[in-house]
Amino acid sequence: MSLTIGIDLGGTNTRAGLVTASGEIVGRARRPTRLHLGAEGVVEGIVECARAAARDGGISLSEVQGVGVGAPGPLDPFEGVIISPENLQCMHGVRLKDRLEALLGLGVVVDNDANLAAYGEQWLGAGRGVEHFLCVTLGTGVGGGWISEGKVMHGFNGNAAEVGHITVDHNGPRCPCGNFGCLEMYASATAMVRRTLERLEGEKPETSLKAEDLTTQVIFQAAEVGDDFAMQMFEETGFFLGVGLVSLVNVLNVDRVALTGGLAQAGDWIFDPAMRTFWDRGTVGVKEYVQIVSAELGDDAGILGAARHAKVKSKK
Amino acid sequence: MSLTIGIDLGGTNTRAGLVTASGEIVGRARRPTRLHLGAEGVVEGIVECARAAARDGGISLSEVQGVGVGAPGPLDPFEGVIISPENLQCMHGVRLKDRLEALLGLGVVVDNDANLAAYGEQWLGAGRGVEHFLCVTLGTGVGGGWISEGKVMHGFNGNAAEVGHITVDHNGPRCPCGNFGCLEMYASATAMVRRTLERLEGEKPETSLKAEDLTTQVIFQAAEVGDDFAMQMFEETGFFLGVGLVSLVNVLNVDRVALTGGLAQAGDWIFDPAMRTFWDRGTVGVKEYVQIVSAELGDDAGILGAARHAKVKSKK
Numbered sequence: 001m002s003l004t005i006g007i008d009l010g011g012t013n014t015r016a017g018l019v020t021a022s023g024e025i026v027g028r029a030r031r032p033t034r035l036h037l038g039a040e041g042v043v044e045g046i047v048e049c050a051r052a053a054a055r056d057g058g059i060s061l062s063e064v065q066g067v068g069v070g071a072p073g074p075l076d077p078f079e080g081v082i083i084s085p086e087n088l089q090c091m092h093g094v095r096l097k098d099r100l101e102a103l104l105g106l107g108v109v110v111d112n113d114a115n116l117a118a119y120g121e122q123w124l125g126a127g128r129g130v131e132h133f134l135c136v137t138l139g140t141g142v143g144g145g146w147i148s149e150g151k152v153m154h155g156f157n158g159n160a161a162e163v164g165h166i167t168v169d170h171n172g173p174r175c176p177c178g179n180f181g182c183l184e185m186y187a188s189a190t191a192m193v194r195r196t197l198e199r200l201e202g203e204k205p206e207t208s209l210k211a212e213d214l215t216t217q218v219i220f221q222a223a224e225v226g227d228d229f230a231m232q233m234f235e236e237t238g239f240f241l242g243v244g245l246v247s248l249v250n251v252l253n254v255d256r257v258a259l260t261g262g263l264a265q266a267g268d269w270i271f272d273p274a275m276r277t278f279w280d281r282g283t284v285g286v287k288e289y290v291q292i293v294s295a296e297l298g299d300d301a302g303i304l305g306a307a308r309h310a311k312v313k314s315k316k
Numbered sequence: 317m318s319l320t321i322g323i324d325l326g327g328t329n330t331r332a333g334l335v336t337a338s339g340e341i342v343g344r345a346r347r348p349t350r351l352h353l354g355a356e357g358v359v360e361g362i363v364e365c366a367r368a369a370a371r372d373g374g375i376s377l378s379e380v381q382g383v384g385v386g387a388p389g390p391l392d393p394f395e396g397v398i399i400s401p402e403n404l405q406c407m408h409g410v411r412l413k414d415r416l417e418a419l420l421g422l423g424v425v426v427d428n429d430a431n432l433a434a435y436g437e438q439w440l441g442a443g444r445g446v447e448h449f450l451c452v453t454l455g456t457g458v459g460g461g462w463i464s465e466g467k468v469m470h471g472f473n474g475n476a477a478e479v480g481h482i483t484v485d486h487n488g489p490r491c492p493c494g495n496f497g498c499l500e501m502y503a504s505a506t507a508m509v510r511r512t513l514e515r516l517e518g519e520k521p522e523t524s525l526k527a528e529d530l531t532t533q534v535i536f537q538a539a540e541v542g543d544d545f546a547m548q549m550f551e552e553t554g555f556f557l558g559v560g561l562v563s564l565v566n567v568l569n570v571d572r573v574a575l576t577g578g579l580a581q582a583g584d585w586i587f588d589p590a591m592r593t594f595w596d597r598g599t600v601g602v603k604e605y606v607q608i609v610s611a612e613l614g615d616d617a618g619i620l621g622a623a624r625h626a627k628v629k630s631k632k
Contacts, residue, residue, distance in 0.1 A: 074601055083601065131472065132471050132472040148464070148469065148471070153464065154569070155448050155464070155568060155569020155570065156447065156448040156569055156570060156571040156605070157569065157571070157601075157602065157605060158569070159566075159569045159599070159601065159602050160567065160568060160569035161567060161569075162566040162567065162569075162599065163566075163567060165562075165563070165566040165599060166482065166483075166563035166566060166567060167482075167483065167484060167559055167560075167562065167563045168483060168486050169485055169486055169487070170484050170485055170556070170559045171485070177566075177599050178596070178597055178598060178599060178600065179562055179566075179597040179598070179599070180597060240486070243483055243486045244483075246481075246483065246495055247481070247482035247483045247563065248567065250475075250478040250479075250481040250482060250493075250495070251476065251477060251478065251479060251482060251564065251567055251568065252471060252476060252567065253470070253471020253472055253473065253474070253475045253476035253477075253478075254471065254472060255472040255473070280494070281494055281495040281496060282494060282495070283475070283478065283481060283493050283494060283495070284494065285390055285399065285473075285475065286473065286475050289472070289473060
């Protein structure tokens with residue numbers, strides 16, 4: 001049986017799955033990511049996690065065909081080198097592929113976590129059977145993974161599909177990336193909270209929402225019980241998301257977009273205005289064929305995509 | 317010797333070149349595109365042009381390996397079917413690939429003219445040696461052709477790289493495509509003239525420019541002799557172009573962008589503000605590697621790209 005290990009390296013947890021050729025996860029492991037031990041501690045945690053997932057599946061690591069790791073970007077997917085990710089600063093410059101290959105004695109591929117989540121969804125989730133697929137994560141930021149002709153797209157240096165950093169309003173607020181009015185400044189969970197706070201303070205709207213401990217979950221709950229201002233904030237956020245999706249589809253010509261991340265869990269509150277805007281503004285001859293859907297695999301998308309990536313690469 | 321024919325089908329002229337494997341054009345022909353004769357007249361014109369180019373190169377059509385045709389979009393490049401192009405309405409629905417194959421007795425490929433111009437530039441012009449390349453045409457509209465890993469990218473239904481229809485300002489003017497504030501509404505030659513006229517009439521600026529017969533060429537000449545208002549219009553247009561290029565590079569991760577079309581001929585007047593904006597707003601870790609250059613092949617880009625496309629396809 002051909003098994004690979006997929007690993008999702010996050011700023012909080014490192015998670016691994018032992019995955020069959022058909023995409024069943026037959027072993028699992030999870031460890032806190034030990035940032036306080038520095039890069040070596042993080043790397044050792046990955047190795048431990050890989051071993052534990054194999055053991056959990058009843059085999060030893062030597063029986064595994066290869067290992068795929070999804071890590072937060074920016075990174076160099078060709079060389080498997082981590083480049084200064086916001087939540088894993090201690091990993092800056094680590095040649096993760098080489099280090100893990102030496103420690104594990106197996107072939108290792110490293111890629112952007114958003115790319116591999118998209119690859120997982122395209123294999124077994126919301127992108128099944130779709131050759132041109134975009135997966136957009138609405139979380140702290142707005143990230144993306146993009147598949148064209150069934151392959152993960154990287155561009156010249158691994159930074160393709162930075163979908164949060166397309167312009168929505170050239171006069172908008174400055175984004176940490178250097179651009180102004182990026183999609184991420186409007187349609188991430190963080191941006192929605194920031195914009196809600198600004199209006200709470202500036203406009204003093206009639207609402208049950210309070211500035212303290214505001215999250216998109218809290219805004220969601222308020223919308224669910226009919227809070228007009230909360231509903232309006234979803235309407236606005238979804239509008240901007242729709243504006244971004246029009247640009248993305250006009251350039252990438254994907255026929256399915258899956259939304260994932262915290263904000264996507266708000267369901268119709270975010271999907272309805274996004275899809276309405278997409279339909280209002282999209283191009284005839286394209287928009288009729290495009291489906292905007294929820295991602296299906298949750299946290300497993302990254303593990304499955306990483307395992308698949310390891311499998312495809314080990315065949316070459 | 318392996319020869320293919322590349323054809324550039326335009327609303328005004330149909331042009332053909334007989335092209336060697338190394339990209340030398342050894343025969344040429346040109347005919348007015350006979351729109352008044354309808355689809356059959358246009359198709360016959362293409363056939364005549366192909367024959368004439370072969371004859372001009374001293375061979376007969378039967379010695380040719382294949383024929384590539386670049387046509388104005390939208391079209392279906394997979395089936396080779398034309399879909400309602402603005403300047404070739406009579407061709408709507410014509411199965412151009414099938415028709416030409418029957419008439420010529422040769423394999424024919426049909427693709428978007430902007431895609432094939434990009435492919436030509438990547439073969440022999442401004443994109444030589446670059447695997448991730450975007451060619452942006454600044455003409456009546458803003459069009460694009462995009463190469464990734466050396467291949468022309470199409471997306472799910474052949475409408476990838478519609479780079480004129482990314483949003484620059486979600487509150488901007490409505491574009492005929494249905495979107496609002498598209499790049500094309502700011503950075504095409506048409507848009508620059510329209511915006512200049514609006515300001516001439518609205519603001520009555522001190523300038524030598526007049527509303528009558530205004531073209532980007534006229535604005536260029538005024539800028540060259542120090543007309544402040546004309547310079548300002550280039551500054552603005554270049555700024556918007558730069559805003560668009562930031563979004564495009566953030567999504568496509570290409571490391572070279574070539575500009576072509578009428579407005580690109582204004583040289584530094586348009587390049588300087590575009591590159592300054594790109595540098596101001598681009599992402600660190602990407603922008604340092606990106607070159608923004610002039611296309612090199614002019615009108616031959618499309619013929620060469622079409623000939624190359626025919627060659628690559630005939631090998632499969």
